Amino acid sequence: MPGGARDALPDMVDEGSDVAETSSDGVAVGGAGGANDNAFVRFAEVQKSYDGISLVVKSLNLDIAKGEFLTMLGPSGSGKTTCLMMLAGFEPATYGEIYLDGQPINNVPPHKRDIGMVFQNYALFPHMTVAENLAFPLNVRRMGKAEVQERVQRALDMVQLGAFGGRRPAQLSGGQQQRVAVARALVFDPKLVLMDEPLGALDKQLREQMQYEIKHIHENLEVTVVYVTHDQSEALTMSNRIAVFNDGVIQQLAPPADLYERPDNSFVAQFIGENNKLTGTLAARNGTGCEVTLDTGESVKALAVNTGAVGERTMLSLRPERVMVDPGEGQCDTRVPGRVEELIYLGDHIRTRISVCGRDDFIVKVPNSTEHAGLAPGNDVALGWRLEDCRALDMPANE
Amino acid sequence: MTDVTGTNGELVTADGRPLRASLARALRRQKLQALLLVAPLFLFILVSFVLPIADMLFRSVENSIVAKVLPETTTALRSWDPQGDALPGEEVYAALYRDMLIAAKNRTATRVGQRLNYESSGFSSLFRSSARKVKRIKAGPYKPAMIKAHKKWGKLETWQVIANYNARYTPGYFYAAVDARIDTDGGVTMQDEDKRIYVNLFLRTLGLSLTITLATLVLGFPAAYLLALLPTAKSNLLLILVLLPFWTSLLVRTTAWIALLQQQGVINEFLVFLSIVGTDDRPRLIHNQVGTVIAMTHILLPFMVLPLYSVMKTIPKSYVRAAISLGAHPWRAFWAVYFPSTVPGIGAGAILVFILAIGYYITPDLVGGTSGTFISNRIALHISSSLNWGLAAALGVILLGIVLALYLLYDKIVGIDNMKLG
Numbered sequence A: 001m002p003g004g005a006r007d008a009l010p011d012m013v014d015e016g017s018d019v020a021e022t023s024s025d026g027v028a029v030g031g032a033g034g035a036n037d038n039a040f041v042r043f044a045e046v047q048k049s050y051d052g053i054s055l056v057v058k059s060l061n062l063d064i065a066k067g068e069f070l071t072m073l074g075p076s077g078s079g080k081t082t083c084l085m086m087l088a089g090f091e092p093a094t095y096g097e098i099y100l101d102g103q104p105i106n107n108v109p110p111h112k113r114d115i116g117m118v119f120q121n122y123a124l125f126p127h128m129t130v131a132e133n134l135a136f137p138l139n140v141r142r143m144g145k146a147e148v149q150e151r152v153q154r155a156l157d158m159v160q161l162g163a164f165g166g167r168r169p170a171q172l173s174g175g176q177q178q179r180v181a182v183a184r185a186l187v188f189d190p191k192l193v194l195m196d197e198p199l200g201a202l203d204k205q206l207r208e209q210m211q212y213e214i215k216h217i218h219e220n221l222e223v224t225v226v227y228v229t230h231d232q233s234e235a236l237t238m239s240n241r242i243a244v245f246n247d248g249v250i251q252q253l254a255p256p257a258d259l260y261e262r263p264d265n266s267f268v269a270q271f272i273g274e275n276n277k278l279t280g281t282l283a284a285r286n287g288t289g290c291e292v293t294l295d296t297g298e299s300v301k302a303l304a305v306n307t308g309a310v311g312e313r314t315m316l317s318l319r320p321e322r323v324m325v326d327p328g329e330g331q332c333d334t335r336v337p338g339r340v341e342e343l344i345y346l347g348d349h350i351r352t353r354i355s356v357c358g359r360d361d362f363i364v365k366v367p368n369s370t371e372h373a374g375l376a377p378g379n380d381v382a383l384g385w386r387l388e389d390c391r392a393l394d395m396p397a398n399e
Numbered sequence B: 001m002t003d004v005t006g007t008n009g010e011l012v013t014a015d016g017r018p019l020r021a022s023l024a025r026a027l028r029r030q031k032l033q034a035l036l037l038v039a040p041l042f043l044f045i046l047v048s049f050v051l052p053i054a055d056m057l058f059r060s061v062e063n064s065i066v067a068k069v070l071p072e073t074t075t076a077l078r079s080w081d082p083q084g085d086a087l088p089g090e091e092v093y094a095a096l097y098r099d100m101l102i103a104a105k106n107r108t109a110t111r112v113g114q115r116l117n118y119e120s121s122g123f124s125s126l127f128r129s130s131a132r133k134v135k136r137i138k139a140g141p142y143k144p145a146m147i148k149a150h151k152k153w154g155k156l157e158t159w160q161v162i163a164n165y166n167a168r169y170t171p172g173y174f175y176a177a178v179d180a181r182i183d184t185d186g187g188v189t190m191q192d193e194d195k196r197i198y199v200n201l202f203l204r205t206l207g208l209s210l211t212i213t214l215a216t217l218v219l220g221f222p223a224a225y226l227l228a229l230l231p232t233a234k235s236n237l238l239l240i241l242v243l244l245p246f247w248t249s250l251l252v253r254t255t256a257w258i259a260l261l262q263q264q265g266v267i268n269e270f271l272v273f274l275s276i277v278g279t280d281d282r283p284r285l286i287h288n289q290v291g292t293v294i295a296m297t298h299i300l301l302p303f304m305v306l307p308l309y310s311v312m313k314t315i316p317k318s319y320v321r322a323a324i325s326l327g328a329h330p331w332r333a334f335w336a337v338y339f340p341s342t343v344p345g346i347g348a349g350a351i352l353v354f355i356l357a358i359g360y361y362i363t364p365d366l367v368g369g370t371s372g373t374f375i376s377n378r379i380a381l382h383i384s385s386s387l388n389w390g391l392a393a394a395l396g397v398i399l400l401g402i403v404l405a406l407y408l409l410y411d412k413i414v415g416i417d418n419m420k421l422g
């Protein structure tokens, strides 16, 4: 990434969080410390550098409520694992303070933090049986033999591995090992559980099943979970809130629906779900709405979410399912002509690639209904959308 | 599916051959090629390594020289009772006369003398002088003539030794290698106390090798741990330092230790300088067991560090982290989780160092003095100075047996599959 873009990011996010506070339904968003005094986990102005040259985490403020399932989502190298390691105590924060249950924990060694952890490679101890693995945190806490046994059995039953206590980790399938890792992180009733891409090594089907099971366990035990993934569908299905990371900065912190429906900036819009983008210049601003002149000359009405002053460049974000084909009069605020390039039949809907306003990668999801039966490559169509569905965002640095 | 089933239910290929046969034929070419590729190396090892060793080991029981040089005597002796107290009869002496005459002409008499001298001293000179004098005997009876040539021929013991050691194969060298001997009456007894050396030497070799192995483990473990902990760029640099000794000759390294350890050497001078020891009571660090242990620990250290490092490198950092996050103090996490994972490396390193140490020769020879030498120094002595190759071979066989036994023991306890060399 060019240096200029990196410098621009922190400003951008400040703008973003202003908007988010109004748009997301009253959910606390990482702002200046003190906004939410009963946060269970709090990152206050945390910065992290490994090499003393560049910041891997840049001024992180994040409050996590008790019992919350918070997911850190972001591309590779964005600093998610680093944040988790600082919370677990394996990496010191270069600057700033981390609080757990109201107490600053920067100086608490990791083994005294009482935080359960699930690692990407599971980190089950290969020379111990499954039951010994689960008993390890209990023995470390000098628990009585009978209680250890009872708790281990309960934890094994919780992850449906009741009969597997005597096996070695190597004798289990990937999914089973994963369950053991989850059970081990929970067996000593930690205040907080951290999971770093725990499902990364599993195939799709197993991953979906495990997502459901982890979610289930979270709801039953009412434990606080901080979860790291770079799979957005995993984040969307499991989380109460998602923190989208990029380049060491939280780009947006919001519940899954908000993140998808109301992205704060162009990074989130493009990172979460499928996104159509159109670029242009801000022509006029009126309250929450605005008018944008596209590079090809068309004038488009949009919601001014994250724009600069009139005359500055902006990117419009449109979800494929919010674009209407041949809309009726009055149904939409903007109408543009286009030409069908390609149809992909997907059963319930048809993915249609259309060239519009000088771009030929515009995707529209057309419902598979009789009124759109006549669509064919080469046809001219009219596209339309409502003002609220078209969000004017910042211009990505690489455009 | 296009596969066809033959008459007896076996799968066949399109041309009707059984599938198994076709597959074997297809693979035979590959196997032949592979064989040809390794053939030169295989032959080289066979000729230059396996065969000489086999020949050497064979010498530990081989004893044909007596029967070969004294064929008639050996045959004639069969009817004589070595347990009795009468000398052999005239026919044995006549046979001896004829054998000695031929032996004197072929100059093989001294070799028999040498061989029998290992069992009882005096045989060397007996055969040498008898070979000279036998030519002067003109006619029988040969018994008094031979006894006149050398009075030892009139001794019962001389004939008992010849009778005991004239078989083609003998366990005698092995008895000698464990400080026993075949008595004149054919039974086996231990050597006299003051002549026993080999059992103690074996025990010393094993004990010192064990000490050296433990020393390399204690010194090598932290070093390997550090190497595994560091980022690759730095650990590679340090690894070169570990391997650096391999680039200098073993002799140079050993002599360097002599310079360091001797009475007026660097270490002693330093200790005196620090006033830790007085200049008159400098500790003896060389030409004893201390010297052997120090020098060999240094020389064998890489063989411990490398297997340990290669195992430690594969232990994910997350194991210890997981243990710590589960509440274990870092020390406990290390001992309960990290250390057990290094056991295959410890096993590999220990067995490697131990086997190398047990057969070490040059270093103990140079720095071991008399109390710090190994069994291999004795073997070398018998090979190059005393020329008792049979005994050297027997000692070698026992050494090999000990190593193989330890290897099997290790396999039983740790499992060879668990061993990681890199």
Ligand SMILES: Nc1ncnc2c1ncn2[C@@H]1O[C@H](COP(=O)(O)OP(=O)(O)OP(=O)(O)O)[C@@H](O)[C@H]1O
Pocket: A050, A051, A056, A074, A075, A076, A077, A078, A079, A080, A081, A082, A083, A230
């Ligand atoms: N131990 C370390 N020493 C130096 N740099 C590091 C270290 N760990 C991580 N980094 C750097 O910090 C940045 C963030 O790394 P981090 O592991 O937090 O990313 P991540 O978001 O977890 O990525 P991924 O999705 O690939 O796991 C990366 O640029 C990485 O190269």
Ligand SMILES: [Mg+2]
Pocket: A080, A081, A082, A196
């Ligand atoms: Mg990561």
